[in-house]
Amino acid sequence: MTFIQGFQSLYLHIPFCKTKCTYCAFNAYANMDTLVNDFVDALVREVEIVGRSRPGQQLHTIYFGGGTPSLLSPGQFERLLSTIHALFNVKSGSEISLEANPNDLDAPYLTALRQLGFNRLSIGMQSAHQNELRLFARRHDNDAVARAVSAARRAGFANLNLDLIYGFPHQTMTTWKASLVQMMALQPDHVSLYALGVEEGTPLERWIARGELPEPDDDLAADMYDLATDILGQGGFEQYEISNWAKPGYECRHNLQYWRNLPYPGVGPGAHGWAGGVRYSTILAPQKYIQALKSSVGDYVYPRTPATVEALEVDRPGEIVDTLLMGLRLTREGIQRAAFRERFGEDVVTLYPALMNRFSAQGLLRIDADTVRLTTEGRLLSNMIFRELV
Numbered sequence: 001m002t003f004i005q006g007f008q009s010l011y012l013h014i015p016f017c018k019t020k021c022t023y024c025a026f027n028a029y030a031n032m033d034t035l036v037n038d039f040v041d042a043l044v045r046e047v048e049i050v051g052r053s054r055p056g057q058q059l060h061t062i063y064f065g066g067g068t069p070s071l072l073s074p075g076q077f078e079r080l081l082s083t084i085h086a087l088f089n090v091k092s093g094s095e096i097s098l099e100a101n102p103n104d105l106d107a108p109y110l111t112a113l114r115q116l117g118f119n120r121l122s123i124g125m126q127s128a129h130q131n132e133l134r135l136f137a138r139r140h141d142n143d144a145v146a147r148a149v150s151a152a153r154r155a156g157f158a159n160l161n162l163d164l165i166y167g168f169p170h171q172t173m174t175t176w177k178a179s180l181v182q183m184m185a186l187q188p189d190h191v192s193l194y195a196l197g198v199e200e201g202t203p204l205e206r207w208i209a210r211g212e213l214p215e216p217d218d219d220l221a222a223d224m225y226d227l228a229t230d231i232l233g234q235g236g237f238e239q240y241e242i243s244n245w246a247k248p249g250y251e252c253r254h255n256l257q258y259w260r261n262l263p264y265p266g267v268g269p270g271a272h273g274w275a276g277g278v279r280y281s282t283i284l285a286p287q288k289y290i291q292a293l294k295s296s297v298g299d300y301v302y303p304r305t306p307a308t309v310e311a312l313e314v315d316r317p318g319e320i321v322d323t324l325l326m327g328l329r330l331t332r333e334g335i336q337r338a339a340f341r342e343r344f345g346e347d348v349v350t351l352y353p354a355l356m357n358r359f360s361a362q363g364l365l366r367i368d369a370d371t372v373r374l375t376t377e378g379r380l381l382s383n384m385i386f387r388e389l390v
């Protein structure tokens with residue numbers, strides 16, 4: 001594995017939220033405000049360990065995800081970013097993103113973020129309807145999204161993403177269309193649409209199990225996806241990944257790094273990373289994470305830190321499969337055959353001749369001289385295709 005020469009993407013997981021959404025199975029915790037200062041100390045320490053264990057690492061994106069990273073103060077981001085700049089070689093013009101709750105985005109906070117170098121915001125809109133936001137127990141209302149977007153523009157953010165969720169109980173094509181239309185009226189540069197997954201242990205799962213809410217309707221969700229594809233296409237967005245659309249030039253560079261299966265060290269509780277030939281994850285619970293970083297001594301082998309709990313050395317066949325599974329999510333770019341050949345010394349089509357021929361004959365894959373991509377039909381059956389490739 002020789003990705004050291006290239007650019008990496010650094011992910012920092014901020015695991016705190018003010019309240020927990022009813023569908024959420026992310027590593028996120030409410031009512032832990034008293035831990036935040038110690039957590040930032042621990043995160044700074046973890047960044048230092050990753051940075052020092054391999055000097056000269058080059059970054060082209062930095063992404064604060066969560067959780068709700070917008071709960072951190074500008075002073076806390078300043079500590080984290082100055083540590084990153086001191087220990088990594090951060091390319092000029094790097095994409096520096098923050099996931100944010102619209103309620104947190106007032107003018108002074110946004111101005112401070114811009115001064116710190118943030119240049120991309122991902123705002124969790126989720127729905128344009130108050131009753132749907134209440135079902136999710138989101139803490140913002142619809143007006144807060146519009147206020148946050150215009151305040152972000154005034155503060156100089158030229159790259160804004162909005163997230164919406166579809167396919168949840170009681171949602172109709174009419175309410176979905178209205179959410180899409182209102183979202184488009186806010187003129188984001190990037191849009192992520194997530195099909196609701198009913199996750200184990202969530203209130204939503206319990207309500208459905210008790211019959212208090214209907215099961216999500218997969219056929220309706222597929223129709224919602226088609227409607228969104230039409231509306232976004234008419235609005236000048238290009239789909240570049242199964243769940244992501246962007247105005248030309250606004251594709252999320254950080255997420256492209258994942259889908260191209262290129263290296264992304266991950267820090268913070270519950271972060272995942274892929275760097276130095278190792279796929280790894282970190283301690284989930286914030287208290288244990290803080291404790292592990294506090295008591296750490298000695299040297300660590302990159303990219304491992306005292307927070308690393310699982311680490312898997314990925315061999316070449318494993319890396320090939322990962323590259324295929326991730327790359328096929330890229331609806332426009334797909335697998336670039338020349339880049340694949342350069343990386344693995346073989347052509348992707350000749351590596352899997354039977355599967356490639358079959359999926360191509362079934363109209364699920366489009367194979368040309370330069371790329372291998374899923375067709376529109378293939379996107380609908382992507383899970384089945386991914387299963388067969390593993």
Ligand code: SF4
Nearest residue numbers: 017020021024028067
């Ligand atoms: S804001 Fe995001 S991470 Fe936090 S509880 Fe809601 S869905 Fe989960």
